[in-house]
Amino acid sequence: xxxxxxxxxxxxxxxxxxxxxxxxxxxxxxxxxxxxxxxxxxxxxxxxxxxxxxxxxxxxxxxxxxxxxxxxxxxxxxxxxxxxxxxxxxxxxxxxxxxxxxxxxxxxxxxxxxxxxxxxxxxxxxxxxxxxxxxxxxxxxxxxxxxxxxxxxxxxxxxxx
Amino acid sequence: xxxxxxxxxxxxxxxxxxxxxxxxxxxxxxxxxxxxxxxxxxxxxxxxxxxxxxxxxxxxxxxxxxxxxxxxxxxxxxxxxxxxxxxxxxxxxxxxxxxxxxxxxxxxxxxxxxxxxxxxxxxxxxxxxxxxxxxxxxxxxxxxxxxxxxxxxxxxxxxxxxxxxxxxxxxxxxxxxxxxxxxxxxxxxxxxxxxxxxxxxxxxxxxxxxxxxxxxxxxxxxxxxxxxxxxxxxxxxxxxxxxxxxxxxxxxxxxxxxxxxxxxxxxxxxxxxxxxxxxxxxxxxxxxxxxxxxxxxxxxxxxxxxxxxxxxxxxxxxxxxxxxxxxxxxxxxxxxxxxxxxxxxxxxxxxxxxxxxxxxxxxxxxxxxxxxxxxxxxxxxxxxxxxxxxxxxxxxxxxxxxxxxxxxxxxxxxxxxxxxxxxxx
Numbered sequence: 128x129x130x131x132x133x134x135x136x137x138x139x140x141x142x143x144x145x146x147x148x149x150x151x152x153x154x155x156x157x158x159x160x161x162x163x164x165x166x167x168x169x170x171x172x173x174x175x176x177x178x179x180x181x182x183x184x185x186x187x188x189x190x191x192x193x194x195x196x197x198x199x200x201x202x203x204x205x206x207x208x209x210x211x212x213x214x215x216x217x218x219x220x221x222x223x224x225x226x227x228x229x230x231x232x233x234x235x236x237x238x239x240x241x242x243x244x245x246x247x248x249x250x251x252x253x254x255x256x257x258x259x260x261x262x263x264x265x266x267x268x269x270x271x272x273x274x275x276x277x278x279x280x281x282x283x284x285x286x287x288x
Numbered sequence: 289x290x291x292x293x294x295x296x297x298x299x300x301x302x303x304x305x306x307x308x309x310x311x312x313x314x315x316x317x318x319x320x321x322x323x324x325x326x327x328x329x330x331x332x333x334x335x336x337x338x339x340x341x342x343x344x345x346x347x348x349x350x351x352x353x354x355x356x357x358x359x360x361x362x363x364x365x366x367x368x369x370x371x372x373x374x375x376x377x378x379x380x381x382x383x384x385x386x387x388x389x390x391x392x393x394x395x396x397x398x399x400x401x402x403x404x405x406x407x408x409x410x411x412x413x414x415x416x417x418x419x420x421x422x423x424x425x426x427x428x429x430x431x432x433x434x435x436x437x438x439x440x441x442x443x444x445x446x447x448x449x450x451x452x453x454x455x456x457x458x459x460x461x462x463x464x465x466x467x468x469x470x471x472x473x474x475x476x477x478x479x480x481x482x483x484x485x486x487x488x489x490x491x492x493x494x495x496x497x498x499x500x501x502x503x504x505x506x507x508x509x510x511x512x513x514x515x516x517x518x519x520x521x522x523x524x525x526x527x528x529x530x531x532x533x534x535x536x537x538x539x540x541x542x543x544x545x546x547x548x549x550x551x552x553x554x555x556x557x558x559x560x561x562x563x564x565x566x567x568x569x570x571x572x573x574x575x576x577x578x579x580x581x582x583x584x585x586x587x588x589x590x591x592x593x594x595x596x597x598x599x600x601x602x603x604x605x606x607x608x609x610x611x612x613x614x615x616x617x618x619x620x621x622x623x624x625x626x627x628x629x630x631x632x633x634x635x636x637x638x639x640x641x642x643x644x645x646x647x648x649x650x651x652x653x654x655x656x657x658x659x660x661x662x663x664x665x666x667x668x669x670x671x672x673x674x675x676x677x678x679x680x681x682x683x684x685x686x687x688x689x690x691x692x693x694x695x696x697x698x699x700x701x702x703x704x705x706x707x708x709x710x711x712x713x
Contacts, residue, residue: 132659136652141712166667167651168681190681192649193711248655 134244135251140197143238147196149187149203160265162257163279169195170279171258173265182206182214182266189258194251198242199258205237211266218259225252253282307604309693315340315596316691326661329696334479334507334640334687335665336529340596343532346589354588357581359558373584376591377574380539383594384524385515390573391547393540394582398506399429401525401540402473404577405502406433408550409523410471413500416442418470421499423448423456423485424677425478428670430504430525434473448474448490450677454481454630461493469499476508476519480669480678480685481630482613482640484508491520500546506530510689511609511638513602516541533593534586540577547573554579597690605690609639612688612697616641619701626704629678639688642669645704647713650684656710660703 155176162171169191176184185206189199198221206214217236223229225245232240245255261280313319316338321328330338350372356365358373377394381387395401410433414420420434424447438445446464449457456474465472472494476487487503494501502523508514509524510531516524523546528537542550552559552570556579561569570576597605614634620626620643627644631637645653650666657664665685668675675683686700 132656135655136710145712165672167649168668168675170681192651194652251651251655254651 131244131247135248136193137241137244139238139241140193140244143197143200144193147187147189147200147203149185149200151186153184153186155184158265158269160261160268161279162261162281164191164195164253164257164281164283166283167192167195167254169254169257171195171199171261173258173262175262175265177269181208181210183208185262187258191257192251192254194242194245194254195257198255201238201242202258202262205239206262211270214266215263218263221259222256225255256282307600307608309608309691312600313691313693315342317341317344319691323661323663324659329660329662329699331686331688331692331696331700332663332665333689333692334530334669334685336535337510337532337689338691339532339534339593342596343534343589343593346592347534347585350585350588355585358584359575369584369588372588372591373582376587376594379591379594380541383514383598384509384539384541385517387516387541388544391541391544393542393547393574393577394587395525395538395540395577396536396583397529397538398504398525398527399538401523401538402430402502402504403433404540404553405523405525405542406437408553408577409500409546410434410437410441412549412551414438414441414443414470417468418443419446419466419468420444421446421448421465421469421472421474421494423474424450425456425481425483425485425671425674426473426475427479427504427506428672429506430473430475430502431673434471443470444468450481450483450674453632454478454483455636456483456485456490458486458489461490465490465493465497465499467497469494469497471500471502473502473504475504475506477505477511477638477640478630478671478674479507479640480642480671480674480683482637482642483631484512484636484638487519487521495520507638507640510597510605512606522546528586528590528593531593532596533590534583536583537586537590544573547577552576552579556580600690608690609688610634612692612694613637613639613641615694616686616688616697616700619697620704623701623704629683640685641687642683642685644680644683645708648707648711650682652711653684653704653707656707657700657703660699660706662700662703664700 156174157177158175160173171189174186185203187199187203189196227246260282264280318338354368356369358370377389377392380392381389448461448464451457477484491501501521503521505524505526509526522543524541529535559576559579561571629642654666667682
């Protein structure tokens with residue numbers, strides 16, 4: 128088997144893809160944010176509950192390729208209980224890793240290190256980024272006093288990595 | 289001179305009394321490539337085809353021996369280049385059923401050919417309230433220019449729907465094409481479903497109500513004998529690169545009286561007759577529509593591509609692809625659980641098979657297949673309205689050409705089975 132392929136579709140990634148975390152709907156929605164990559168057709172809907180500046184609970188509904196689903200699942204796992212500033216920091220590390228600006232991810236980032244293999248497939252970076260960009264956009268809107276806006280976030284085109 | 293060179297090139301194409309995909313394969317250097325440790329299995333021919341050695345050589349030969357700008361130079365090289373360029377025009381005219389040379393306009397591709405009609409004929413003839421009829425299976429190239437034109441003019445877009453089995457709903461056609469219809473723009477073969485549309489019937493209906501018809505032949509001209517006069521259309525567009533030729537060359541065929549009445553498209557050199565700062569007169573056909581220096585090398589090499597196809601025979605191309613399509617539909621069906629789109633009767637479809645594995649996203653599929661050296665297309669195939677109608681955001685598509693054989697389809701199906709094991713679905 129091709130090693131770059133095994134590197135991207137690591138067992139951890141495939142496990143997240145087959146049984147994505149964060150599938151359970153949540154009771155209260157403070158943040159709602161949609162992401163959509165029209166050229167792939169990847170679609171993501173995020174709902175989050177916020178308490179005292181901390182993201183208390185998140186529901187991730189992602190329809191897309193293995194990479195976008197796994198990335199969204201890992202996101203659901205790691206952002207729970209984190210402050211907005213902490214989430215921004217994690218997202219920044221994920222972005223840098225996907226773009227190859229850093230090679231290794233620090234300790235405490237859960238399974239996210241497994242997304243490293245996506246670096247070798249530049250056209251797939253936008254798949255891994257979609258959930259992160261969609262969440263960050265939602266957090267910033269919430270911090271700015273808005274819950275939702277019309278039109279989905281995309282990591283294709285101008286936001287492309 | 290280029291023409292002799294071209295003849296020599298074509299003579300390297302073996303006579304093919306018996307169709308032999310193996311011999312044809314040997315003419316395509318790229319097919320000897322290894323991709324990720326596997327032989328290249330190229331099944332993305334609806335996107336672009338590979339080029340035979342003769343076409344690649346023809347490009348080099350032009351630059352090595354004949355490079356010059358056409359029409360303008362009164363020197364040997366320019367005369368040679370002009371003659372070879374014009375020879376391709378005559379060849380194209382013969383290839384699509386024997387039209388007049390000046391009805392053949394070279395463009396950058398089918399997309400530009402359709403835009404040319406939208407921006408010239410469309411600008412001059414479409415008014416507010418007029419109706420433009422498209423179909424639900426159009427490629428964006430034959431959809432976006434018309435939608436934009438309609439928005440600009442206040443015209444109305446209507447569409448011929450498709451049936452569940454992937455045919456145009458001809459019963460509905462009579463209700464959609466009405467005396468308000470000014471233009472019908474329809475693809476001859478769907479780049480997603482493979483459906484071969486009864487374009488001659490559609491033309492008859494459109495002409496009955498006085499509408500003009502543009503046929504998008506991008507997926508048809510490369511794969512079957514074409515006679516534009518039998519189709520009866522007013523415009524016919526296709527691309528060289530989908531039929532063994534170079535990228536950046538396309539053809540618009542149009543009826544002379546329409547072309548003559550149309551304003552020019554691009555303005556510049558060669559498209560004028562006389563220029564002063566006060567007054568400009570247009571050149572005659574086809575030059576009126578070919579401003580600036582065209583893709584000379586590409587057009588000249590397209591001549592060789594057409595010769596190659598003629599040596600194989602367009603009837604043979606069609607029957608070979610039909611056989612492969614029957615085989616592919618059977619083998620894909622054997623895998624089980626795949627959603628296969630388009631007509632089930634191979635006689636009604638070109639060599640294009642779109643399918644979806646509900647458990648594996650087409651992009652994951654494409655990445656996996658690539659690791660096995662297999663090139664397919666995954667995505668919306670520039671036909672988003674159709675893909676949405678099919679209930680998807682993306683599909684996988686395998687499309688065939690003369691150098692494909694059953695072993696390519698076997699490789700695809702074997703890899704699709706392995707893919708399911710790999711993803712554990």
